[in-house]
Amino acid sequence: MQHREKIHVSWLLAVFAGGFIGGILRYVISDVTHDGTTMMGTSIVNLIGSFLLAFTTYGLDMKFDLPEWLLLALGTGVIGGFTTFSTLMLDFATLAPRHAIYATLLLMLNLLGGLLAATAGFLASKLVGRRDKKQW
Numbered sequence: 001m002q003h004r005e006k007i008h009v010s011w012l013l014a015v016f017a018g019g020f021i022g023g024i025l026r027y028v029i030s031d032v033t034h035d036g037t038t039m040m041g042t043s044i045v046n047l048i049g050s051f052l053l054a055f056t057t058y059g060l061d062m063k064f065d066l067p068e069w070l071l072l073a074l075g076t077g078v079i080g081g082f083t084t085f086s087t088l089m090l091d092f093a094t095l096a097p098r099h100a101i102y103a104t105l106l107l108m109l110n111l112l113g114g115l116l117a118a119t120a121g122f123l124a125s126k127l128v129g130r131r132d133k134k135q136w
Contacts, residue, residue: 014069018077026082039091039106042084046110049083050117051124059125 026045035041056074060066066074088110095103 008069010069011072014073015077015080018073018079019081020077022078022081022083025078026084035091037095039088039095039103042088042091043106043110043113046083046085046088047113047117049079050114051121053079053083054118054121055125056121057125058122059128062125063128 026041029035029045030041033041033044053075056071056079060074061071088107092103092107095106
């Protein structure tokens, strides 16, 4: 059985606050791009979020050794609230009967583009470098 750390209330509040911010950002982008008919807003947030999650996890944390609550606020909260796989699937199911090729291309863009964006975030994190803990 795997040992888990005790969950702290501050971690839950950080995820809550981050999710609130990420959800609002997603709503604004979806509204601006008229996402209900195009899937573009969902695609934009998923690609940006894929990059940011990898960069935050492998770049910012490695460089600055961020506290757990801040990583949870940024990763699980903001980026988790910002990106959305379920909306992508719903948008695809809604758009596919009317525009099958377009919907399929956007779905592939999200899946392959998300993988490439996460890889780019990981590679960009290498540019940040790891902080030498002996200096502190």
